[in-house]
Amino acid sequence: MYIELHCHSAFSFLDGASLPEQLALTASQLGYPALALTDHDGLYGSMAFAQESQKLGLQAITGAELTLLDDSHVTLLAETPEGYANLCRLITEAHLGREDxxxxxxxxxxxxxxHAGLLVLSGCRNGLLPAVLRRDGPAAARRFAERCRAVFGPERFFVELQRNFVRGDRALTMALKDLADSVQLGVVASCNVHYHKRERHRLHDALVAIRHRTTLDGSHSVRHANSEFFLRPPDEVEELFRDCPDAVANTAALAERCRAFDLTRDLGYTFPDFRGADLTPAPRALAELCRAKLEQLYAPGSTHRESAQRRLEQELTLIEHHRLSGFFLVYHDLFDLAREVAADVRSGSRRAHANLLPGRGRGSSVSSIVCYLLGLSHIDPIANGLFLGRFLNDTLASVPDIDLDFPREIREELIRRVYKRYGDEHVGLVCSFPTYRLRSTVREIGKALDLPPGEIEQVARLADRRSGGLADELEQLPGFEGRTTAPLWKELCELAEEIAGLPRHISQHVGGMVISSRPLVEIVPLERAAMEDRVVCQWDKDSCDDARFIKIDFLALGMLSLVE
Structure with a gap:
């Protein structure tokens, strides 16, 4: 049975035309038992792919296609948890080790x-061996193959054969097969998938033109030669490689080996311990801290003392039930760190003597007396009669969300201090993926189709999706009636529907930060953000939730800066 081990999604950013979920669904419908996702230089869509595959009963194989210094590619698949950790570190090094x-x-x-725990495939037409073969000839390619065999071992390094009806495919694959046989290396078939169905090749061509900042006519040399880079039915691929049955059989064997790692199960993420965890168990430490503070804020004989005591015991019971005592104590540690930062930032100004809080909690967390006693909220939930159930209850399915607002200058320095306290490898900001919206779609695809710039800009400014698709918008715009039947404008409207919701690039979440006791760099790859001194992980909020990361929100509120 053939298994596709080389597949790109839209998270290859302008080199993939389908979402991971679409690829997983199509693979399931075609009868694949497993599928690998190998996006360029990242695991951005891997968690979404793994979650969707799990629902469909499809084995999700985690991998990536990495770019090397000489611009050649290598395909890596995580066979074991150790291999996945190494994959994350290699991707991180590829990103953080470059100036650009x-x-x-x-x-x-x-x-x-x-490379421990990794399966190494020689890559696509621009891969390790094809690049050497093309540049330096068969003898040099043989020497390099022998080097790979010696370093990775014949059980971990495989020569990748790809056939997509491109001129020279058969000659290249036969040359690579002969090379593999001569040094006793296994071969593996793949189809270098870039979209889930053939019809998406038009969108892929447009995305490649956008990536190279040119038109479709100007991008012939960098676009795929045909529309054959889609997810084929397994029996079609087996027929394509009828003369190389070992290459097909090895795909199933490698997929079986990759069952040792499941992204939805084997991450090994743990939240860091609070300060003093080695001295006192978390439930007791939290209870002692809160009860001492309650004595200060609700003195004997005060109006709300009995209600506060009852509420505190109720919350402590719920928190221990959900094993969240350490979570609240780490937040307390972070707020103490925020106090140090605020004192430093405000030093020498009148604000230093105004007894201002470093930040303020908001949202449902202000209904918690534990948050109030720990200083995470300045609102008395007892005096204000706030309802706890939205923040903390018996059936809590995920970690409660505590949002903290800070003046901008305090937040910026606080983020730096968090990196310093926990270590660069243990901290990362959550990323986000801006998606294609109508205006960016019209501008970028319009340029790729070489439509008149003035008209494209006019459509981009006036269209707002009030009536549905772009075709409906055009019909209502003055001067554009009937354009939807013209070939290029019709193409624009169709591509606009297909590209909607696809990720455009990676960005930084407004305030989410992940802290891990195990090096975060072994759980998810990290890369530089556009802002200086910022490092983001390659998963967005939803993927971090699926990974059961505890996300801490440090939010910058400009109004707090103005108040100060």
């Missing part, structure tokens, strides 16, 4: 040094 954050490259020596 938009051009990740990995030194091959780094892969040679850190």
């Amino acid at each position: 954050r938009r051009d990740p490259r990995l030194d091959f020596a780094s892969l040679e040094a850190r």
